[in-house]
Amino acid sequence: MRLIDIYEQLLHALGHQDWWPADTPFEVAVGAILTQQTRWNNVERAILDLKEHSLLEPEILAAADTDILEELVKCTGFYRQKARRLKNLASYFSRHEDTMWDMPVNVLRRELLELDGVGNETADSIILYAIGKPKFVIDAYTRRILGCLGLDGNYRILQQKFESELEPDVDLFKEYHALIVEYGKKYCTRHRCEDCVLLNNGKILI
Numbered sequence: 564m565r566l567i568d569i570y571e572q573l574l575h576a577l578g579h580q581d582w583w584p585a586d587t588p589f590e591v592a593v594g595a596i597l598t599q600q601t602r603w604n605n606v607e608r609a610i611l612d613l614k615e616h617s618l619l620e621p622e623i624l625a626a627a628d629t630d631i632l633e634e635l636v637k638c639t640g641f642y643r644q645k646a647r648r649l650k651n652l653a654s655y656f657s658r659h660e661d662t663m664w665d666m667p668v669n670v671l672r673r674e675l676l677e678l679d680g681v682g683n684e685t686a687d688s689i690i691l692y693a694i695g696k697p698k699f700v701i702d703a704y705t706r707r708i709l710g711c712l713g714l715d716g717n718y719r720i721l722q723q724k725f726e727s728e729l730e731p732d733v734d735l736f737k738e739y740h741a742l743i744v745e746y747g748k749k750y751c752t753r754h755r756c757e758d759c760v761l762l763n764n765g766k767i768l769i
């Protein structure tokens with residue numbers, strides 16, 4: 564079983580996803596914080612509100628009134644925590660706006676991980692979808708799907724598997740992660756295992 568075959572199978576089943584919907588890289592990064600522990604439609608609402616208040620600029624968001632910011636992101640849950648995290652992230656973006664694009668990925672990743680509320684998945688989502696560098700994002704759906712296929716491991720092990728087996732192609736990584744999430748939502752979460760295109764009665768189909 565090759566990871567590229569799983570990709571082809573998911574692509575055939577679901578079609579192109581074209582993630583991540585956003586007007587700017589910073590908007591992607593904001594979305595990566597807001598999407599923690601909530602549904603995407605709540606994130607969309609908050610992003611729209613932030614846009615209407617002209618807050619989707621790093622410097623402006625970093626200096627935003629905390630009460631106003633909390634109110635605007637309330638619909639995504641954990642709003643106090645998220646408002647604080649957004650301000651920290653915005654401050655990082657405003658300080659490194661000119662240099663972060665050329666930073667070695669491991670340096671950028673290390674720095675992002677030092678920010679409050681930025682774990683592996685959020686850091687890698689920002690690197691891949693906002694900065695456009697080939698870092699494979701692992702999430703709960705990836706672990707679940709690979710687990711069904713007999714591939715277990717922690718974040719680093721699974722990420723290394725993808726990154727060593729696939730070409731370091733940003734578009735491929737983006738599409739692949741999007742397909743995994745979509746498949747997870749449509750099939751795994753709804754327990755549609757009898758319709759699974761990857762497995763049938765425990766037998767791997769690819």
Ligand code: SF4
Pocket residue numbers: 707708711750751754755756759760761762
């Ligand atoms: S649909 Fe079911 S069998 Fe298929 S990957 Fe998801 S959880 Fe596993």
